[in-house]
Amino acid sequence: MTDTRRALLTALEDGPVAGPELADRLGVSRAAVWKQVESLREAGWGIESIDDGYRVTDVPEFGGAAIEFGLDAPFDVEYHDSIGSTNERARELASEGREDVAVVADEQTAGRGRLDRGWTGPAGGIYSSLLLRPDVPPAHAPVYTLAAAVAVTRAAREVGIDASIKWPNDVLVGQSGERGGKKLCGILTEMEGEADRVAWLIVGIGINANVHAEVLPEGATSLQEERGEPVDRRVFTQRLLETFDELRADPDSILDAWREHAATLGQRVRVDTPGGEVVGEAVDVEFPGALIVETDDGERERVTAGDCEH
Ligand code: BTN
Structure with missing residues (x-):
């Protein structure tokens, strides 16, 4: 988006x-103002010219300028109709020194998931990567993943969906019943840093939004x-960015918010960790995102990474 277009929309x-x-x-x-208004109209904006001036009457359903319009969070939105991977694009922006950019795409053709898996990204989704530069040690990075999961879950609940979080970072719909435990969103966080400080952090959030289930994995x-x-993807993305921004400003609030939305706590879980399998009841989550599992022999195991089933 050009600076003039951004300034015009901010003014309106x-x-x-x-x-x-x-x-x-x-x-x-x-x-020049008139020319900008015309080009916005061509891009799907409703802009009325009445006695007291120009007024926005209609905002496109998705797109960078649309998401930024009325957004109460300090992200620049870089939008793509189609892209390989928003995380890859965010890495390029990181190497250019950028921060607080949300790369957002309608479709991803080479999306990446956790544990070297792929991520299916048909058109109609909300695929986004938040490029951040928090002044924290690398060990704190997982808490940003939790914050993203909370932000997606809240936005989903606002549109009437019974969403909850499966540790560490899947957002599911329903905990029981016919639709129980279906995956709505996955999060892939990547980072570069030194021993004591993060250089950049990319929180990649893949949301199956306006997509038919038949084209999604089982x-x-x-x-x-x-x-x-x-769903109105513009409003959904705005809520997501605003909640994420609030949570990152107050990292102490993230764990409580996560607990409030968790599907995993209180469940019997089986976690496949790099050090072997941990089985027991998930009883808590601890900073920066470790799952506490009470095993059958009464031990409390602290699990920091792995695939969790419940
Ligand atoms: C998972 O395996 O559950 C995590 C999936 C993360 C997918 C998102 S989509 C936006 C961002 N770009 C990517 O290539 N991956 C993440």
Whole structure:
């Protein structure tokens, strides 16, 4: 998005603004304002020109400018209709020194999942990667994954979906019944840093949004499938970014928020960890994201990584 387009849309966020005032605020001619308005209209925006000036009447359902319009979080949104992997693109931006960018795509053709798996990314999804530079040691990184899972779960609940989190970072729909435990979202966090400080962190969030379940892997579901109608991906993404931003500003709140939305706590779990299998009851989560499992012999095991089944 050009700086002028961004400035124009920011100016229009709070209601009508007269053409001459817009030209003044943007430091461009009135003809240039008009040209921008025309190109936004061509891109699907409703912009009315009435007595008191230009007013936004309709925002496209998805896209970078649409997500940024009215967004109450300090992310620049870089949007792609189709991309290999938003995490890969975020890595490029990291190497250019960028931060607080949300790379968002409608479709991914080479999406990456955890444990070297792929991630199916048909059109209609919300595939996003948040590029962050938190001033924390690398050991704290997992808490940002938890924050993303909470943010997705809250946004899903706001559109009427009974979502909850399976440790460490899957968002599921329903905990029991016919639709029990179907995967709605997966998160892949990647990081570069030194011993004591993170250089960058990329939180990659794959949400099956307006996608038919038939094109998804077995055991997966989508927002559209669960609601019986598509979701407004612009609003969903805004809620997600805003909640994530609130949580990262107050890392102490993240664990409590995670516990509140967890499907895993209180369940009998089997966790496949790099050091072997841990079986027992999941009783808690500890900073920065370790699962505490009470095993059958009464020991409390602290699990920091692995695949969890319950
Ligand atoms: C998982 O295995 O559950 C994690 C899947 C993460 C997928 C997302 S989609 C957006 C971002 N870009 C990628 O290539 N992967 C993540």
